[in-house]
Amino acid sequence: MPEPGGPHVGIDFGTSNTAAVLRTADGRRLPLLFDGSPLLPSAVFAEADGRIAVGRDALHLARTAPERFEPAPKRCIDDGHLLLGDREFAVTDLIAAVLTRVLDEARRTLDGVTPPVTITHPAAWGPTRRETLVAAATRAGAPAVDLLPEPVAAARFLTRLHGASVGPDVAIVVYDFGAGTFDATVLVHRDGGFDVAAAEGLTDTGGRDVDAALLRHIAAVHAGRDPGAWARLEHPATPADRRARWTLLEDVRTAKEMLSRAPSTLIQVPLYDDEMLVTREQFEAVVAPIVERTVAATKSALWAAGPAAARPGTVFLVGGSSRIPLASTALHRAIAVAPTTLERPETVVAEGALVAVR
Ligand SMILES: Nc1ncnc2c1ncn2[C@@H]1O[C@H](COP(=O)(O)OP(=O)(O)OP(=O)(O)O)[C@@H](O)[C@H]1O
Ligand SMILES: [Mg+2]
Structure with a gap:
């Protein structure tokens, strides 16, 4: 638990992104910025000299040597070691590299002081995974490490925002639709804290799966037209084709994110010299089965x-x-409670890690 008044960092180590919020000695809460953004890509890249690049540097370096790159070390938490290029790395060291970047940024704001940390983790993680997280934070130099389940952090943030409106014995549902996973958690506000009443997780349902579904939609139009070109995009063998695939995947993700705000968008399809129009309606048809799975999981957590x-x-x-509008409307339809949305749903968990129980 953060000491009242002391500097402290709350860290949400996510599949795609890590978010961190710093509390300074005078009680201010500052989202840490990484290259100007509150989200640090959780990606790592093994450089030739053995150093581990993280964040946007890792994404950039990956274009030339994808075999040295891991976009989501959190997914490897059970693996012990990971081969990047020609070297094996302990997963603990890869996670430590990401957390080191967070602590470097915190130190910059705190005039060289390394603060204690609270790191969040999926509610379903057992002791072995949690110990790996603590070992990584210790290796990164954190003087003290606390852990907190992600949905409990989110619920704490909610009560700080909405205070009294969350009465005792009222159930809160945290619907966490991230990049790699989906988690629905039902919590009950009791004795000033939160009890997890039920949790339902889908390990194969996140933004990356939405990207893959949108890519299949593009393939349905393009693969038949020039199978050779599509095969090059799907299994690139040359640096130029690898770059083309990378550009396409980035464009697909950006287009998907834009479709949460705009009625339509264009996706550039490299090697075809073509632009494809995707409307919100088409996107919703593509994403509906994924959203339905998240709604079903939420209903079964409520039932449990x-x-x-x-x-x-x-x-x-x-x-x-x-942020996908269909997620909110489908959920509202299914459980008859209007969902609460926030301006920055990616940093809620990191913010909540700093909120004391009382
Ligand atoms: N406007 C948007 N519309 C749709 N999806 C979005 C939007 N903005 C971000 N995303 C998606 O959200 C995902 C990142 O969310 P977040 O940072 O919460 O995940 P994470 O915490 O890293 O993952 P996890 O919780 O699974 O470990 C990415 O897949 C990204 O493309
Ligand atoms: Mg997350």
Whole structure:
């Protein structure tokens, strides 16, 4: 638990992105910025001299040597070691490299002082995974490490924002639609804290799966027209084709994010010298089966929570993929409670890691 008044960092180590919020000695809360953004890509890249590049540097270096790159070390938490290029790395060291970048940024703001940290983790993680996280933070130089389940952090943030409106014995649903996973958690506000009443997770349902579905939609139009070109995009063998694939994947993700705000967008398809129009309606047809899985998981978490969750007080949307408008409308239709959305659903968990129970 953060010491009242002391500097402290809350860290949400996510599949795609890591977000961190610093509390300074005078009580201010500052989202840490990485190259100007509150999100640090959780990606790592093994450089030739053995150093580990992280964040946007890793994404940039990956274009030339994808075999030395891991976009999501959190997914490798059970693997022990990972081969990047011709060297094996302990997963703990890869995670430590990401956390080191966070602590470097915190130190810059705190005149060289390294603060204690609270790191969040999926509610379903057992002791072995949690120990790996603590070992990585210790290796990164954190003087003290606390852990907190992600949905509990989100719920704490919600009560700080909405205070009294979350009464005792009222159930809160945290709908966390991130990049790699989906988690629905039902929590009950009790004795000033939160009890997890039920949790349902989908390990194969996140923004990356939405990207893959949109890519299949593009393939359905283009692969038949020039199978050779599509094969080069799907299994690139030359540096130029690898770059083309990279550009396409980046464009697909950006287009998907834009479709949460705009009625349509264009996607550049490299090697075809073509632009493809995708409308919000087409995108919703592509993403609907994925959203339906998240809604079904939320309903089954509510069902598993039993009478405690008969009438949830608040449904709280967190994670970047919860920006997809269909997620909110489908959920509202299914459980008859208007979901609460926030301006920056990616940093809610890191913010919540800093909120004390009382
Ligand atoms: N406007 C948007 N519309 C749709 N998706 C978006 C939007 N903005 C961000 N995303 C998606 O949100 C995902 C990143 O969300 P977030 O940072 O919450 O994930 P994460 O915490 O890294 O993942 P996880 O919680 O699975 O570990 C990416 O897939 C990104 O493309
Ligand atoms: Mg997350």
